[in-house]
Amino acid sequence: MFSTIWSQYKATLTVFLVLLVIVVLEVLQVRAAIYPSLLPAFEWLKNSTPLGYIGTTYGSIYATVQAMHLLAMGTLGGLVLTTDLRLLGVMFRNTPSEVISNGTHKAFKVALIAAVLTGIFCVAGVADKVYYMPVFWVKMLALAVGAAFVFLVKQPLLNSKPHSEINPWIIRGMAITSILVWFTVAASGRWIGFS
Amino acid sequence: MSDNKKIGDKELAAISVSVIVFGGLMFHWVAELISTLDLLELAYGTVKLFNNPLVF
Numbered sequence: 001m002f003s004t005i006w007s008q009y010k011a012t013l014t015v016f017l018v019l020l021v022i023v024v025l026e027v028l029q030v031r032a033a034i035y036p037s038l039l040p041a042f043e044w045l046k047n048s049t050p051l052g053y054i055g056t057t058y059g060s061i062y063a064t065v066q067a068m069h070l071l072a073m074g075t076l077g078g079l080v081l082t083t084d085l086r087l088l089g090v091m092f093r094n095t096p097s098e099v100i101s102n103g104t105h106k107a108f109k110v111a112l113i114a115a116v117l118t119g120i121f122c123v124a125g126v127a128d129k130v131y132y133m134p135v136f137w138v139k140m141l142a143l144a145v146g147a148a149f150v151f152l153v154k155q156p157l158l159n160s161k162p163h164s165e166i167n168p169w170i171i172r173g174m175a176i177t178s179i180l181v182w183f184t185v186a187a188s189g190r191w192i193g194f195s
Numbered sequence: 196m197s198d199n200k201k202i203g204d205k206e207l208a209a210i211s212v213s214v215i216v217f218g219g220l221m222f223h224w225v226a227e228l229i230s231t232l233d234l235l236e237l238a239y240g241t242v243k244l245f246n247n248p249l250v251f
Contacts, residue, residue: 011208019215138223145216153212157205167202170210177213180220 039131046127055125062125069118073189075111079104080182084175087163097163105155112147133195139188146181154178 006013025031046052055062086092086100123130130136154174163171202210235242 009204009207011204012211015208015211015215142220149212149216153209157209160205167206170202170206170213173210173213173217177217177220180217184220184223 042127042131045124049124051121051124052127055121062122065118065121069115069122072111072115072118073186076108076115077182077186079108079111080178083108084179087171087175098158101155101158101163105150108150130192133192135188135191135195139185139192142181142184142188146178146185149178149181 046056082092083101083104086095086097092100157166157170157174232242
């Protein structure tokens with residue numbers, strides 16, 4: 001009986017299994033236990049790597065890479081809004097949503113890789129500062145959740161069948177959540193800059 | 196709802212994740228709003244919209 005339910009609701013059960021693991025890890029305070037052991041890695045990143053050296057020594061290079069990071073994040077946000085507002089039926093209504101979601105997903109992958117690579121450089125220069133910022137960890141968590149949401153939940157469902165065959169409220173729910181996740185990534189990023 | 200729009204496994208997983216993530220993020224932002232209002236109240240004694248200590 002369990003194998004029947006498992007084979008029928010594999011994805012849903014996996015979601016609740018992951019949620020259960022997260023809750024158990026939080027109750028056992030695993031995150032709080034790991035946090036102090038990350039400080040040496042951040043100090044190493046700033047003080048003992050070429051990235052940290054360049055980031056703390058050459059302001060022009062740091063500014064250039066940070067500009068590239070902002071452009072990558074801006075592209076990411078633009079692609080997310082294009083896809084999700086089309087899924088909500090707000091814009092590009094004359095173009096099939098399958099065409100837009102498939103087209104933007106390819107560019108999304110490139111923009112995400114660019115944002116992560118330039119982001120590592122940006123962190124390296126101020127690693128010992130951002131380590132103590134809760135908002136930095138909010139951004140990292142939102143980024144991980146956003147990427148996992150796109151690659152493991154949203155895109156597999158959108159690619160599985162024509163969008164007209166998917167319940168429209170599920171598509172709308174996914175689009176609103178996606179916008180909120182990436183808004184959190186953007187807002188937390190700017191909050192790091194403000195701090 | 197027509198038969199071909201019935202909610203399958205992937206749909207159920209997608210809406211579950213959406214609700215959980217949306218709820219978590221709303222909780223985060225509401226908590227941020229409350230702590231910001233608390234800080235403003237602590238700093239100025241009262242919270243006014245467009246609170247500016249230089250304008251009486």
